[in-house]
Amino acid sequence: MLETPPLTLYVHLPWCRSKCPYCDFNSHAAGDDPPMDSYVDALLKDLEHELPLVWGRPVQAIFFGGGTPSLFSAAQIGRLLSGVRAMLTLEPNPEVTLEANPGTLERDSFKSYRDAGVNRVSLGVQSFSDPALQALGRIHGRDEALRAVESLRSAGLENFNIDLMFALPGQALEGAVEDVRTAIACRPAHLSHYQLTIEPNTAFHAQPPALPDADLAWEMQEACGESLEAAGFRQYEISAWSRPGHECRHNLNYWRYGDFIGIGAGAHGKITMPAEQAVRRRIRLRHPASWMQSVESGRLAEDRSVEPAERIFEFFLNQLRLRQGVRISQFEPRTGLLWGAVAERVEDAIHKGLLAREGDLLRPTELGWRFSNDTQAIFLP
Numbered sequence: 414m415l416e417t418p419p420l421t422l423y424v425h426l427p428w429c430r431s432k433c434p435y436c437d438f439n440s441h442a443a444g445d446d447p448p449m450d451s452y453v454d455a456l457l458k459d460l461e462h463e464l465p466l467v468w469g470r471p472v473q474a475i476f477f478g479g480g481t482p483s484l485f486s487a488a489q490i491g492r493l494l495s496g497v498r499a500m501l502t503l504e505p506n507p508e509v510t511l512e513a514n515p516g517t518l519e520r521d522s523f524k525s526y527r528d529a530g531v532n533r534v535s536l537g538v539q540s541f542s543d544p545a546l547q548a549l550g551r552i553h554g555r556d557e558a559l560r561a562v563e564s565l566r567s568a569g570l571e572n573f574n575i576d577l578m579f580a581l582p583g584q585a586l587e588g589a590v591e592d593v594r595t596a597i598a599c600r601p602a603h604l605s606h607y608q609l610t611i612e613p614n615t616a617f618h619a620q621p622p623a624l625p626d627a628d629l630a631w632e633m634q635e636a637c638g639e640s641l642e643a644a645g646f647r648q649y650e651i652s653a654w655s656r657p658g659h660e661c662r663h664n665l666n667y668w669r670y671g672d673f674i675g676i677g678a679g680a681h682g683k684i685t686m687p688a689e690q691a692v693r694r695r696i697r698l699r700h701p702a703s704w705m706q707s708v709e710s711g712r713l714a715e716d717r718s719v720e721p722a723e724r725i726f727e728f729f730l731n732q733l734r735l736r737q738g739v740r741i742s743q744f745e746p747r748t749g750l751l752w753g754a755v756a757e758r759v760e761d762a763i764h765k766g767l768l769a770r771e772g773d774l775l776r777p778t779e780l781g782w783r784f785s786n787d788t789q790a791i792f793l794p
């Protein structure tokens with residue numbers, strides 16, 4: 414039988430100063446005057462439509478993602494948070510994360526965001542090397558990244574993440590390790606560490622830069638991981654490292670197949686409805702202008718019940734990226750299915766050395782972790 418899992422709120426803020434050549438997110442160059450105040454109004458209207466689906470359920474965390482949410486002023490973020498608080502029940506001390514990019518912070522200092530209710534910041538640094546940042550088409554340089562960290566600290570926002578990428582155009586092993594060392598010296602509570610990949614529909618896809626080969630990328634990942642471990646960080650997901658107790662609550666809930674409301678252009682939401690024995694997937698229209706026009710009527714790009722075979726895949730997909738692995742006892746309440754529906758596939762994965770069982774936990778082995786795509790593929794519908 415399905416039960417309601419923890420609930421978080423994701424808010425998509427879609428504009429950036431310019432589009433980075435590697436980016437396949439739903440982000441759009443802001444132009445001169447993006448309609449930010451109207452966008453905030455539309456977000457609150459969008460949330461109103463969701464309320465009947467989540468009545469009375471407390472929200473654990475709020476995540477402002479993008480795009481570049483720090484293009485919105487602290488006053489706009491504050492107005493949004495007041496509206497959210499008026500409509501939803503929040504758990505005591507919810508985690509409220511704002512994604513921010515160095516080079517976009519002139520309008521408001523981090524202190525204003527903190528006063529508006531933000532208590533965690535995710536800073537899109539990507540690299541501390543000026544040549545690497547130029548190759549990535551970023552609008553900031555090393556000094557601006559370091560100044561942004563300084564500004565976080567003076568605002569008392571100690572709970573922050575640094576986003577870094579590795580295997581960058583022309584990057585050597587030492588460059589990747591140096592980036593991680595500089596990030597550690599900034600004393601973040603969390604570090605996201607991603608390999609640059611070339612995605613379809615990006616400028617890099619049309620004109621690919623020369624990237625380090627797979628072996629060098631693997632060496633970088635290993636060497637950076639050693640530095641992070643030595644500095645007291647714990648890898649809790651393939652790309653996520655944190656100091657103990659500072660895992661990102663919204664992301665962790667998403668990875669554990671929890672529920673999340675998603676509002677804003679292109680946002681995805683997943684809501685469990687035990688009374689109907691259904692898991693609903695709700696996706697907004699992708700383009701900001703189309704989404705803003707659709708909000709009044711509540712029209713969505715997709716609103717459907719997730720089929721049982723898909724629920725199995727979704728349940729395993731992200732949890733197999735977690736070091737902790739999968740809690741077997743959560744399978745039935747989160748998917749509404751009996752363990753027997755996957756038992757044979759799990760035994761097969763154990764037999765192949767991809768998974769190992771420890772009491773209630775099913776963990777990827779080192780092999781299963783390294784070849785996570787193969788491990789996940791076992792649970793494809």
Ligand code: SF4
Nearest residue numbers: 429432433436440480
């Ligand atoms: S700043 Fe981030 S979201 Fe915006 S275009 Fe660059 S990578 Fe994409």
